Amino acid sequence: xxxxxxxxxxxxxxxxxxxxxxxxxxxxxxxxxxxxxxxxxxxxxxxxxxxxxxxxxxxxxxxxxxxxxxxxxxxxxxxxxxxxxxxxxxxxxxxxxxxxxxxxxxxxxxxxxxxxxxxxxxxxxxxxxxxxxxxxxxxxxxxxxxxxxxxxxxxxxxxxxxxxxxxxxxxxxxxxxxxxxxxxxxxxxxxxxxxxxxxxxxxxxxxxxxxxxxxxxxxxxx
Amino acid sequence: xxxxxxxxxxxxxxxxxxxxxxxxxxxxxxxxxxxxxxxxxxxxxxxxxxxxxxxxxxxxxxxxxxxxxxxxxxxxxxxxxxxxxxxxxxxxxxxxxxxxxxxxxxxxxxxxxxxxxxxxxxxxxxxxxxxxxxxxxxxxxxxxxxxxxxxxxxxxxxxxxxxxxxxxxxxxxxxxxxxxxxxxxxxxx
Numbered sequence: 001x002x003x004x005x006x007x008x009x010x011x012x013x014x015x016x017x018x019x020x021x022x023x024x025x026x027x028x029x030x031x032x033x034x035x036x037x038x039x040x041x042x043x044x045x046x047x048x049x050x051x052x053x054x055x056x057x058x059x060x061x062x063x064x065x066x067x068x069x070x071x072x073x074x075x076x077x078x079x080x081x082x083x084x085x086x087x088x089x090x091x092x093x094x095x096x097x098x099x100x101x102x103x104x105x106x107x108x109x110x111x112x113x114x115x116x117x118x119x120x121x122x123x124x125x126x127x128x129x130x131x132x133x134x135x136x137x138x139x140x141x142x143x144x145x146x147x148x149x150x151x152x153x154x155x156x157x158x159x160x161x162x163x164x165x166x167x168x169x170x171x172x173x174x175x176x177x178x179x180x181x182x183x184x185x186x187x188x189x190x191x192x193x194x195x196x197x198x199x200x201x202x203x204x205x206x207x208x209x210x211x212x213x214x215x216x217x218x219x220x221x222x
Numbered sequence: 223x224x225x226x227x228x229x230x231x232x233x234x235x236x237x238x239x240x241x242x243x244x245x246x247x248x249x250x251x252x253x254x255x256x257x258x259x260x261x262x263x264x265x266x267x268x269x270x271x272x273x274x275x276x277x278x279x280x281x282x283x284x285x286x287x288x289x290x291x292x293x294x295x296x297x298x299x300x301x302x303x304x305x306x307x308x309x310x311x312x313x314x315x316x317x318x319x320x321x322x323x324x325x326x327x328x329x330x331x332x333x334x335x336x337x338x339x340x341x342x343x344x345x346x347x348x349x350x351x352x353x354x355x356x357x358x359x360x361x362x363x364x365x366x367x368x369x370x371x372x373x374x375x376x377x378x379x380x381x382x383x384x385x386x387x388x389x390x391x392x393x394x395x396x397x398x399x400x401x402x403x404x405x406x407x408x409x410x411x
Binding site for chain 1: 323324327329330331332333334402403404405407408409
């Protein structure tokens with residue numbers, strides 16, 4: 001099971017006068033859903049950036065499984081090993097639902113026919129009916145767009161899924177539905193799911209909750 | 223040039239009347255022609271004093287403003303081209319900045335910076351090429367001459383416009399892909 005491990009990770013922005021992350025050590029295991037909560041400016045986004053391979057830590061190390069991220073091609077890491085979903089879904093507006101899900105596979109060089117077949121399977125798994133595959137994102141509800149975003153995230157084959165406020169734009173029913181998909185992926189499919197959220201209900205329902213305060217991970221609970 | 227009543231005097235031809243027939247397509251050359259004629263008749267080449275009168279006032283009145291317009295346009299043309307190149311570059315910058323979220327998403331999905339920049343630039347170049355083809359098509363229709371698009375100034379202007387788009391797209395795509403993708407995609411509370 002592929003998980004993410006952080007060892008004494010620190011980060012300071014260029015020209016910054018304070019440490020955004022200080023000595024963050026944590027193990028996000030595969031097969032579990034973890035929540036990271038904390039106030040704005042506490043360092044959650046920076047932590048996500050580092051875990052997503054969008055930046056490198058100033059201090060410490062990150063590991064995916066047993067591999068040090070410092071030794072990996074970070075573009076390749078983002079294409080194949082880690083995926084993200086967002087509060088505002090961020091699907092490509094000019095691509096259809098099916099094309100959106102195919103896109104990461106095309107980046108990985110998967111033939112189009114094979115990509116489409118896999119995309120249809122993933123869309124079915126998140127309850128997006130065939131009839132909606134040719135629609136554009138703007139013609140879907142928020143809940144549907146987020147489920148398409150989950151399908152797109154899974155399409156790359158990544159086993160680590162980072163979710164930034166995934167239910168922030170959804171009503172309770174759709175939010176619960178998205179969270180139940182994420183729980184299913186963690187518990188039954190053994191994905192490593194890390195959710196950054198302000199929603200304490202999500203934090204309470206996670207397997208592990210971590211609180212971020214002033215760049216330090218505190219108050220870990222299981 | 224025609225002449226009337228020539229008579230011979232010691233081997234030289236003498237003219238009592240000279241009629242000039244001007245080619246209307248050479249109206250613009252009238253000042254030069256007049257200067258040439260004045261020069262030719264200014265000396266004492268003939269044995270009879272000769273006065274050269276030009277009744278060209280109406281023609282000069284029509285041609286001179288056109289000449290001035292052409293001179294003004296010759297000055298304004300490079301300025302117009304320079305302004306259009308600046309506008310092309312500015313528009314490309316604005317359009318790339320409008321796709322900032324798409325660029326951030328491409329980076330998050332694992333597209334390299336170089337490829338993301340190439341994609342953003344290519345989009346602008348394709349749009350510019352479509353615009354140029356439409357513009358050149360309009361020129362052919364207006365001039366009713368296909369060869370009009372092959373004129374050096376037209377091709378130079380089109381090339382400079384394309385260069386402006388390329389420079390603007392390149393500059394802005396580098397700027398956009400250097401920003402932190404997650405910050406661009408987060409919902410502002």
